[in-house]
Amino acid sequence: MSQATQLLRRRSDARRVAPLPPLSDDHANYVARFTYPARRDVRRLMRSSSRLADLAIVFPGAAYAIASRHTPLELRKAAIAQVEAGEALKTVAATLGLPLWLRRLPPEAFDQPIRALPHSETFTRRIASRMPADPAHSATWLQAVTFGTRACSDDFTLWLADQSIYAEPGDPERMFGVLASYAWHSRAPQTRAHSLIVVPWRPEIAFDTALCAAKSWFSRIRLTLQLSHGAVSDPWLSGGLVRGYTFVPLLDQHEILTEARAMQNCADQYADRLASDRCRLFSIRRHGDHIATLEIGPHAREAGMLTITQLKGRHNLAAPLEVWQAAYAWLAGQTNLRRMPPRTFPDRQFDNAAWTDMLADYRAATEGAPWLPHAANPVVFDELENEMGELARRAGVSSWLFT
Template identity: 55%
Template sequence: MSDALEHADFSPRAEPRLVPVRLTSETERAVQRFPTAVRRDVRRLVRSSPRIADLALVFPGALYTLAARRGTLASRLHARSLVEEGAQLKSVARALDLPMWLRRLPPEAFETLPLALPKSEAFGRRIASRMPMAARESAFWLESVLFAEKACHEDFAIWLAGQHIFADHGDAEKLIAVVAAYAWFSGHPEMAAHKLIVVPWRPEIAFDTALCAAKSWFNRMRLVLQLPPGVVTDPWLKTGPALGYTFEPLLNHTDILAEAHAMQNCADQYGERIVRDKCRLFSVKRNGARVATLEIGPHQREAGVLAINQLKARHNMAASTEIWQAAYTWMASQQALKRLPALGNSERIFDQDAWRTLLAPYRDARSGAAWFDRDASHLMFAGFDADLADLARRGAVSSWLFT
């Protein structure tokens, strides 16, 4: 190919001056539905040829690809010649490196289209029954499905495509990143991050179950990063016995995870509160066996006084009267029930080596997973907390995890 041809402009603006095709009202309406950024070039294309104009109705994604100059110049020229020759749409799609399942999407879906797309026949068959419910949802639906496949795998993308969360536009990368990583690690039981998952993702899992499981998993990740042994050393109250029970502080992620596993409760979701000096947790034992988990925190009405916030038996069931009596007896023996509230937020330090180690297999498999910061920080976790809460709102998921 000569240098002149290689650098020639074969965009719609470079078309020779031909008699413009008169568009039908149906085609004109279809053109108006394309995103503003490409609408002008779409109109020029459809006015250049009746067969090109037909793409607006039968394969908007192919028309968008030509108008947006996606892919190579040679592929677009070849595709246009195939269209003019009346070739099958499969041939046109192949020339443009497009999967045929995109044909089902309306013009509104194509705000952007990356070069890497899921093209397997199995994906095409399965996604067909999970297309967006409304044209106005299609752009965010497509962005989300493509990111889900990139950040996890095709099964996760298919699952996400069927959820009712696309009514409002959003940033798919921010909204879905944590759930995608959780789903990916669910399939790798040999990895350390998987061991922090309680309910693994599976293709038939309900959306609310998956979202709560992903949030709980990410909170455990934060717990591991924030509470390695030695970071928090002040239990506020002294370990000791009372009425045959012992009260032992839980100050690091190893002890807290063991307590949550043994008691089947949510103690492992309290890492941030402990680091911020909002509470302390204690394991209540009798003859060495765990029987309850105790949360101590500031009294709700008496400033500077510690009080029992929660006392729960296994599975968050109510603790017995005997355990409550032991807890109050133990509290009465303490000499330091007065504690001034912390002035401002405590500095939150994250174990960066643990963060990199936990995420390393995922980054290796997902081209670096740039949607997760290289260094863990409060700002990063706060951002993902907000995004997961937004996802819960979209999916009508109600849980204390998102409050």
Template identity: 35%
Template sequence: MTFNLLPAPCRVTGRSDLLERRLRRYHPHFQGAVRTLAMRHPRLADLAASFPALLFALAVPRTRLDPARAIACVVDGAPLAQAAAAADLPLWLRKLPPEAFARPVPRLPDGELFRRQIANHLPRSLKLAPCWLQLVAEAAELAHAPMTVWIAREFIREPRRVRTARLRLICLWAWFSSQRTTLGHDLIERPWTPDLGIDAARLAAEDWRTVVALHTNLGRLPIADMWLRPGRMAGYEFVPLDCIAAITEEAKAMRNCLRTLGSSLAHNHSRLWSIRKDGERIATLRISRRYRDPLPNLVELQGPGNAEVSRELWWVARQWLHKHDLSQLDMRQFDWGTAPIDRESWTLLWRPYWLAKRRIPQWLPVAPSRTALELL
């Protein structure tokens, strides 16, 4: 038989001290609310040790969550799983320390498979726990459960390399990677898979964003005014790159970055041409104004992989350029950031995401926004 030799007041004091130490582990901004709830009933106070996330979620409920039913479950001595269900809180959060909670807990994925997967990637560092939970919550909201597990894993592996700055972009790319009947999926060259590392995922998402920008800048119709006319000179053929398909094919064949020039084309700052001989692509030419010269110039002329081309080809390109009456060209430019984005392409691209998420995020508005595109 075991005897507790401590007087009752000592036991109470010791329990109070232990509870106070646990409550102090919560974020300072929310300690008052958590402490107030814990003082309402001993069973609520016990949550500080048995289920810190549930105590926090009941003290600092998210929008539209009424914690009354879950609080009643706890006070009545119901199983923690029942109380968590009443609070719409997944049980896997039970393993997180109080330090993890720096804002109201949003809705998070759950289910047997998800619990098993996320359990392998829980944060061990108390310092990193809030950031980990924020990333997991954002990934769950922006993408899907597999992406949520992936971001949890990548953050645990290399926390310094997982930055929130491009999380929206990576999540959008990952979401569209699984939506095979959408335009967003069609524009992806390398889809998201769970075996990708964070650096590879970031590069693939950036590539996708470049193609998205090209489509939303140019739309489905060819560029009406290419400034110059197609033609031949000294055995070389000058072919206009006047639409998305032509630009994309040239970029792939010549291994260059033409797809990044969508904004320049939309603002009437550039025109692109393919130089070919006997049907073979020889070089890519970019025409633009230079400095204060109001007339068109040969600003870039490069071979496959951005290789330098011969002096002869520069001379041929110049001869072709000067076959035109340059004084009659209209090369008025939009100020940067003022060229309209193609509304049809914008809506076609993002509508599936809006419908699936049942909302239109402020960062991805209905009205085409060049700022929103650049901030992804």
């Protein structure tokens, strides 16, 4: 048989194939709820068989997995055969690698390949009450649940699923990357990063508390990376003993972390300000006890002059009058109060070896944690902190940490 004859026969056979029946108006409207790139394949799937059309209605995620071709071909064929044979949804879901609880989500939820999700009975029972009420929120919600599974644990995933923060679209890796790492390290006491956590994550923690704790933890990591011993050597002013109070400059991570723990204050959030020479911190002590923390910075109205910009007691409460008097007496005895602002900020590099070591266990447990940068520097840390600030705005969290 000639090639032309074969070609004509194939064309003739193609013409003899009966066209697929059109969808009903209800089914056509239903297909329109799927993400645009998947609609053509979902429509074809629903037209090919009444049972596959029913599958799309009762389990949109399974229909999406078959139609969008993200699942391997042999598994899609097996799932189609199971549907046509009338087998249980549980069997079809298992073939496609989907948890059965996914059937509760609407077509709008599926706009990306479906990655591994928890299958356990406990998770299935608990996730049911955490589904988004608005179909328009379901895609971002499912992306967050998927990310929580990759980045932390089932408990964290359930906690994330319970939050009302999915009205706007967003990238979960950028939104929750630091938060997930903080939650994971909260349960990893063997790690260096765990030792920097003050308020650990737990399943019952409020979202605003967790976000503020994660931001504080991340700032302490920044402090550790930016202010290694010797990174800042100039205290600007001299320490000393005045009126029974000792003024001790705080220049490196260990001194600042010790002060923050002793005073229960925010001294450990000053890494960037110290590294960029915008201020200096001093611990005020009496007989070895930590009494107050003093911040020295540029005078607001007198250019080139240093002054006391903040003086706080324990828990950031007001310092006693006698401490203020001692502080001003100490300041009056200084000979280097004139300091012009630097024209350029000093380039103090992050300790990348410490960053790599700090995240080694987390990366090993989460396929490398690609949502966190491999190289630490001010730019990427600023970006991550900005993302946390955006998450705070989205969640309505108000705190000086995000100002």
